[in-house]
Amino acid sequence: MERKILLTDCPDETGLIARVTGICSKYKLNIIKNTEFVANQQQRFFMRTVLEGDFCSGFLQEIREALPKEASIRLITTSRKKLVVMVTKEMHCIGDLLLKHYAQTMNFEISAVIGNYDNLRELTEKFGIPFHTVSHENLTREEHCREIMKVIDGYSPDYIVLAKYMRILTPEFINAYPNRIINIHHSFLPAFIGAKPYEQAYNRGVKIIGATAHFVTEHLDEGPIIDQDVIKVDHNFTASDMAEAGRDIERMVLDHALNYVLDDKVFIYGNKTVVFRN
Secondary structure, eight states: OEEEEEEEEEEOOTTHHHHHHHHHHHTTOEEEEEEEEEETTTTEEEEEEEEEEOOOTHHHHHHHHHSOTTOEEEEEEOOOEEEEEEESSOOHHHHHHHHHHHHTOSSEEEEEEEESSSTTHHHHHTTTOOEEEOOOTTSOHHHHHHHHHHHHHTTOOSEEEESSOOSOOOHHHHHHSTTOEEEEESSSTTTTOSSOHHHHHHHHTOSEEEEEEEEOOSSTTOSOEEEEEEEEOOTTOOHHHHHHHHHHHHHHHHHHHHHHHHTTOEEEETTEEEEOOO
């Protein structure tokens, strides 16, 4: 008896749910949970089906034959995902991830941490996780990214998490891991992109600050958004106060985003996402 997740993404048509669930019934697969959504403007159908049973080789082929030719179909085992985490100097996000790795409270294990400085080595190695320092000094951005890719490829991770990694990645790097790089941005995008967002927010007198977790694309801080949240601030907050409050919300948003992605609840289409939160 196995548990797997069937992800269906295709042009919308009448009867799609019945076709899929009918085949599941034919193969005596128990549907634990089924969630669907139609993007009406794009006429696109998305469905996440949690199944339990004995999976025969012909099941997935029959599903493909029952759906439109353009359909994207994936049958995924519910195993823990492997992460490589990239960091610079800030420890709040990587510290949170290391604790969750240790406690096994989320569906991941951290294979390695890569930093362009050595600052977070001691913290990482306390959890028995390899830390690789790949310095950017005396290297072009392209050379530096290629050196990081060599380390990443040695671990074959499912996803790469930028836990406050503060350097811009090259198109070559991003294209090597499509839809597999997750970033936490210290701002409620699209506002205050780039450097020093809390100083930007303070100077504008904003009343909310937030964080955004998104997939990384070649367009800086413009990739498909996975999760966002905000907290209220007021005139009593200095830029430093905002940054401190921001660290809490960054941890929380990254935590939520990883939960959705690692539990295979996120579909990407165009520059948007469908996220099944429940």
